[in-house]
Amino acid sequence: MTLMKLYTLIPMMPLIASIVIGLFGRQLPKVFSHLIPIVLVLGSFLLSLYALYISYHGYVFNENLFRWMTVGQYDLNIGFMVDNLTALMMSVVTFVSLMVHIYTIEYMENDPGYSRFFSFISLFTFAMLMLVMSNNFLQLFFGWEAVGLVSYLLIGFWYKKPTAIHANMKAFLVNRVGDFGFLLGIALIMFYFGTLDYKEVFSRVDTLAGQEFMLMGSSVSLVTLISILLFIGAMGKSAQVPLHVWLPDSMEGPTPISALIHAATMVTAGIFLVTRVSPIVELSNTALSLILIVGSITALFMGILGIFQNDIKRVVAYSTLSQLGYMTIALGVSSYSLAMFHLFTHAFFKALLFLGAGSVIIGMHHDQNIMNMGNLKKYMPITWITFLLATLALVGMPFFSGFYSKESIIEAVKYSEIVGSSFAYFAAVFGVFITSLYSFRLYFIVFHGEERWRNKPISHNHHDHGLTTNQSPHETTWVVIMPLILLAIPSVLIGFFTIEPIIKSSFLLKDIFILNSHLALSQVTEHFHGPINMALHALATLPFWLMVLGFIVAYLLYYKNINFIKTPKILKKVMDHKYGFDNFNEYILAPLTIRLGNVLWKYMDIKIIDNFFVNGSAKTINLFSHITKKIQTGFISQYAFVMVIGLLLFISYFILGGKS
């Protein structure tokens, strides 16, 4: 089997699973609904590992599978490029996807949409693989839209729940803003390079330098414009401020997809995109600064919001936003490989956190409010221990995977000299404290303390989920626990074992382009003396002690219940309104748009377009059609007459028109 066929098989297998289950899932016995996707995604995962093995040994695969169509002189191809960057993403995507597939067996057990759900997540796996494996911007865009579509379908999976429908609409609309920028960026690339093929675009990228583009009367640097447009696309998908508002609401979807799509894979597509286009972004310091500042704001302020949430999934969602901010910071200081490294470790521990949260939710009979939880350590020991490990990885406990990636990013920011890096450094370091605070808050409230559901007011509403006061939660079954354990292992260990190849050797660097004047990453490399040294050295640095401080504060506030600080009312209000982004959208942006829409509708649409163009032309054409219909009289003589007239017209055209 050629490598091409092998690589084609990787995305095809989940697609086949999706189609089979989507079409016949309801007819087949229920066991096939999970068996077929799991087996095929497992195959896809194993082949992805093989792809990683091949590319690790230095073979970059780049071939077109087929030409999709030709438009003018442009060939639009479907093809694969598998380098280390891609292979790493493929492995992460398929691994997390596999875990989520297994986990879903119990989580969705009694859901009427069981097979539909499996069909969607397999379809998602296919789309995500097509996205990362693409060798051109067009296919990337298709994958991009396809994952967006599946995300939309899955957020609104419980389509009878109004909040879910609202959330998926919101995700769809916000992503549209990002995609618009992305599409414009792609269009500019097409316009200037005449091709969408990565390899060709990147090889000619230096011709962009110094080119100007006229935008609304003023000229801007072309490379900056392209970079920013592409980054706007990344902002939408990777939920960076101000396009982040959809991600917390997306938690309305079932928990397995929160783990798969809204933590480990799809939301990191933006990070992947910027890394992929590093040869373009690198040329614009303006774009890099913008990326850095947006990332810093997201990392810090979204983390703070996490402290004030009471819904277990929303806490984790804000944490995801904050961690995506860290990755974006890394992109901004040209340390793309570190962004990918954090993406990689984050995928494991954040998926684990979500799945752990899901396990808690199952134990609590689908109650997500942490103020009804407490002391779950006693009832759900495995969930507890894996959740704790994930928390330690997230806060950056030395030797845990999250430590290595996050600490490297903070180091890189320290060495960077780009505009905005001092703010970014503050945000990144202070963010460590915030991360520690919200993580341990969640941990202490959920797993320690009193068993709060026992004294919650009795609800007579039958639609209410949750335990009654005399029930106890119990540990979930092996299909939930197994993914937890399998994810816990890399969450703890993977950073330790992979930091060396990522920082020291050129494992990722050869697929990335970094200008020589951007020193941050090389400085990090220079100061790196092995993972053990790094962890020991951390004990003497500020971030470590900030993390400890966060732990202590959380311990006192939520374990010992000593309220030594009172949240000021105003701060509480700001937090409750999440800085007012939603309010702005809801009370200012949306009404203004609607008003504008109304004006356009009444005057442009109804008066001009509807009455004049549409109805007017429709009436005219209808009139014509009843006239032309009359030509068909049914008499042969008249038909022959018309033919002769036509002939004569043509002859006179030539004779009288002086054509001959």
Next chain:
Amino acid sequence: MTLSTLLTIAVPEIIILIAAMSVLLLGVFYKNTTSLFGITQLTLLIAAYFTAQLPIDVKLTAFNEMFIADSLSMFLKLLSYFALSLVLIYSRSFLQSRNLHNGEFYALTLFALLGINLIISSYHLLSIYMGLELLSLSLYTLVAFDRNRPEATEAAMKYFVLGAVASGFLLYGFSMLYGITGSLQIAEISSRLSDTSINPVVLSFALVFVVVGIAFKFGAAPFQLWVPDVYQGSATPITMFIGSVPKFASVAMLIRLLFQGLDHMVLDWQAMLLIMAIVSMLFGNITAIAQTKIKRLLAYSAISHVGFMFLGLATGTITGIASALMYIAVYVLMTLASFGLIIHLSNQGKELDQITDLSGLGKQKPWCAFLLLLIFLSLAGIPPTIGFYAKFSIIQATIQFGWIWPAVIAVMSALIGIFYYLRIIKVAYFDEPGKNLNQVSKSSNNELSVTLSINTISLLIIGLFPSSLMDIATLTSALIF
């Protein structure tokens, strides 16, 4: 040239001829029509095999250069076999239920196919005319095939008389060409026309008569008047046949005569084709709106599609031919599917006639309604169906040639066309069920519905991956010259 080379080139035609005569004879005393169906299908298969054996990149001629085998002939012949094969599959149950299923049907379709093949491979005015008459006479007979229905006889009469007039035009044009050039062989005509001493008025007359003759065969406006009446009057399988396979012969005739024979007059016939293209697109699409009968509607739709083909051909470029070849292949595929669906929804005695007969299809036969949706979306040219790509490539070729306004008109007329295509979908899905559909029997056989499903789904599949078909069309057109 030895006899064996002659035979290799013409072997598909010889096979078809033998098969046609055998089927005619067998049909007289042998009443098992199923085996005649089998023989005909087998003939198509064998002919296809031998056609595919010929080299694609070499022009082979035979019979004193009257007969040519090249890329164009291979492309169109293979498509003809394929299309006819589908026509026969679709027709069988319909004809059986109306007692029309006999040997003559197969003999006539085979003779028509022989005529089509002859036209496709003709490199000489006489052989073109011979093929044309063989095809036309078979078609006239086929239209009158259901002789107990007065509409059929009337349609056959109209078709015959008008066809004779058109053949007269064509012959008159041929005779003038012969008068000017002293030759009937296409390559020779082309080389002698480069002589500047030729009387331009006579040449213009010859050109106009030839083009009008071709336009009649296509059914391009203003020579389209036979189309609606013949479509409506013939039995549905015959309409399907007339609407599909002979179009390949027409396009071959146009390319041989205009591109290869009268290539020095390119500016003149370009203008004629462009005018007819625009008139056909607008007339077809506008008039279709006022139709209430589905076959009549498809007839006007056919006129507008011919307009699109003419637009591609009028550019006179290789890309133009390629897009027109693509278009005709797609058009025939869509026509087969649409009439196949009509046959599928017609039952004994009662044919699907009015558009309103389709109401409630979405609820009663969801799969049929889905196929209908795909077919009409494709006819309307909405992505991701192949109908979109076909229109797209024509418009692209037009713009590349520098004709912006014709392209705009093409888009506008397609836009008008969308109205009546979507109306059918709307009737099928959103209108309250009428009582007609309830009578639709479930007797439609499986081979029909399976073929129809595959045929229709292929509109979608090829639409998603259009490049291979387009590659073949581009290759074919590049090798013509």
